[in-house]
Amino acid sequence: MKKFEEKTVHSERIYEGKIINLKVDDVTLPNGKQSKRELVEHPGAVAVIAITPDNKLVMVEQYRKALERSIVEIPAGKLEKGEEPAASAKRELEEETGYTAGSFRHIQSFSTSPGFADEVIHLYAAEELKKTEQGAAPDEDEFVELLEVTMEEAEQMMQDGRIYDAKTAFAVLWAKQEIATDN
Amino acid sequence: MKKFEEKTVHSERIYEGKIINLKVDDVTLPNGKQSKRELVEHPGAVAVIAITPDNKLVMVEQYRKALERSIVEIPAGKLEKGEEPAASAKRELEEETGYTAGSFRHIQSFSTSPGFADEVIHLYAAEELKKTEQGAAPDEDEFVELLEVTMEEAEQMMQDGRIYDAKTAFAVLWAKQEIATDN
Numbered sequence: 001m002k003k004f005e006e007k008t009v010h011s012e013r014i015y016e017g018k019i020i021n022l023k024v025d026d027v028t029l030p031n032g033k034q035s036k037r038e039l040v041e042h043p044g045a046v047a048v049i050a051i052t053p054d055n056k057l058v059m060v061e062q063y064r065k066a067l068e069r070s071i072v073e074i075p076a077g078k079l080e081k082g083e084e085p086a087a088s089a090k091r092e093l094e095e096e097t098g099y100t101a102g103s104f105r106h107i108q109s110f111s112t113s114p115g116f117a118d119e120v121i122h123l124y125a126a127e128e129l130k131k132t133e134q135g136a137a138p139d140e141d142e143f144v145e146l147l148e149v150t151m152e153e154a155e156q157m158m159q160d161g162r163i164y165d166a167k168t169a170f171a172v173l174w175a176k177q178e179i180a181t182d183n
Numbered sequence: 184m185k186k187f188e189e190k191t192v193h194s195e196r197i198y199e200g201k202i203i204n205l206k207v208d209d210v211t212l213p214n215g216k217q218s219k220r221e222l223v224e225h226p227g228a229v230a231v232i233a234i235t236p237d238n239k240l241v242m243v244e245q246y247r248k249a250l251e252r253s254i255v256e257i258p259a260g261k262l263e264k265g266e267e268p269a270a271s272a273k274r275e276l277e278e279e280t281g282y283t284a285g286s287f288r289h290i291q292s293f294s295t296s297p298g299f300a301d302e303v304i305h306l307y308a309a310e311e312l313k314k315t316e317q318g319a320a321p322d323e324d325e326f327v328e329l330l331e332v333t334m335e336e337a338e339q340m341m342q343d344g345r346i347y348d349a350k351t352a353f354a355v356l357w358a359k360q361e362i363a364t365d366n
Contacts, residue, residue, distance in 0.1 A: 001345075003253040004246040004326040014198050015205060017221045020299055022198060022205050027248060030326050037248040038200045040223055042299065063187040064297040065210060065220040070186040071297060078298070108341065111348045113295045113302055114247040114254060115261070116203055116225065121349070143187040143213050158291065162184075165294045166304070166349035173356040 004030050006037070019043070019078065020117075042119035046089040047076035049107065049171040050099060050126040055179050056148040057172070058097050058129070059163075063143065071164045072147060072157055074171045076121070085109075085122035093126055097146055098135035102128025107174065112166060121167050125178070151176055187213050189220070202226070202261065203300075225302035229272040230259035232290065232354040233282060233309040238362050239331040240355070241280050241312070242346075246326065254347045255330060255340055257354045259304070268292075268305035276309055280329055281318035285311025290357065295349060304350050308361070334359055 006027035015022040021041040029035055050058035063070045077092040079085060086106065093099055109122045138144055149157065154172045157163040163172065189210040198205040204224040212218055233241035246253045260275040262268060269289065276282055292305045321327055332340065337355045340346040346355065 001252045002246075003244060003328065005253075006246055006248050015221075017207070018219065020221050020223070022223075024200070025248065029324055031324070033324060035324060036201065038198075038203050039249050040203070040205075040299070042296075045298070061186060063185075063189055064294070065189050065208060066222050066299060066301045067294055067297055069184045070188075071294070073297070108352060109344075109347075110352045111247070111250055111254070113225075113300060114250055114256070114348045115228070116223070116249060116302075117296060117300070118249045119296055141212055141214070141216060141218060145186065161292075164292075165297045166353060169291060169293050170349060170353045170356065173353065173360065177356065177360070 006030075006035075009034065038116060040117040040119075042117055043081070044079040044085075044120045044122070045076055046079060046085050046092060046122045046124065047074050047167045047171070048089050048093045048124050048126050049074055049175055050093055050097065050101065050129060051175060051179070052129055052148060056150055057154050057175055058099060059147040059149055059154075059168075060096055060144040061147060062145075067164070072162045073165055073168045076167065086124065089122065089124040094132060095137050095139075096144060098132050098137070099126070099129045100132055101126035102130065108170075123167065123171070125174075151179060189213075189218070192217065221299060223300040223302075225300055226264070227262040227268075227302060228259055228304045229262060229268050229275060229307065230257050230304050230350045230354070231272050231276045231307050231309050232257055232358055233276060233280065233284065233312060234358060234362070235312050235331060239333055240337050240358055241282060242330040242332055242337075242351075243279055243327040244330060245328070250347070255345045256348055256351045259350065269307065272305065272307040277315060278320050278322075279327060281315050281320070282309070282312045283315055284309035285313065291353075306350065306354070308357075334362060
């Protein structure tokens with residue numbers, strides 16, 4: 001797991017932000033040469049593949065400034081300091097969608113952009129969903145629209161580009177296999 | 184696609200790097216309040232799901248400084264300025280693995296980290312692979328090890344965390360469905 005290791009010779013911190021930090025590391029390559037690595041630090045995130053009893057996927061549409069457009073994604077959120085990923089995923093699901101899950105399990109964790117960022121997303125599957133009495137309760141400055149889509153609709157949204165991020169693309173393929181196996 | 188749009192009031196460029204740039208935008212939210220968005224600009228990338236005639240996946244192992252470890256990924260690379268994604272994907276496949284493909288098609292494009300980065304990966308499937316005479320020809324300062332893994336090995340690597348990035352996790356699920364449909 002350390003094959004072709006790049007040792008840090010010097011690290012310069014460029015920016016410390018609210019969510020991300022940026023540093024530039026000088027590294028020694030396996031052939032002894034030096035190179036630079038521009039690296040973003042991110043607290044990590046959780047995301048939930050939530051499947052309703054009638055096999056719909058719970059999604060949220062929101063504006064993504066980095067893309068200058070709104071996209072349809074599975075419910076997700078940044079990890080808060082010291083928070084366990086599973087607890088964070090349950091909290092995000094309940095806040096963003098108003099659902100709690102009778103069945104909740106870890107599916108996969110993955111790096112989103114290993115070339116320049118340390119962000120890892122912890123992905124969970126939530127089934128046996130029940131609506132809470134108070135419903136969705138997003139933060140005051142969070143603007144999201146809740147959707148429940150069939151597998152066919154989700155696949156169409158991937159073709160149309162309304163679904164347009166890696167975790168949600170993974171989730172659609174995963175849910176398709178999960179639902180096929182269940183039936 | 185502009186639902187809940189966040190209008191830019193002011194944009195500050197923090198860093199212009201070799202690969203990524205960082206800016207911080209002041210935005211107006213749909214409720215009129217202001218907020219800040221920390222945004223990474225990235226040139227975009229291509230990645231290739233390359234399936235050999237005996238249904239193995241072509242992978243490369245390389246060190247990822249952002250994660251401080253090596254991981255196993257599908258062949259991928261940054262888009263060069265002005266380069267068409269399909270041409271870039273064919274070039275990366277040939278340079279990194281020494282394969283050319285008789286069948287080459289676009290599968291999906293997705294944003295890797297829509298919360299803070301504009302990076303989009305264009306994903307291609309390459310089949311009917313043939314080894315070129317000269318074989319793999321990575322850049323002088325690129326250290327990658329070529330692997331060809333069965334679907335079972337790829338799924339085991341996802342469980343072990345040797346496969347640990349979003350595009351490759353998507354690729355393994357996609358290839359599983361593709362191979363099942365072919366047979």
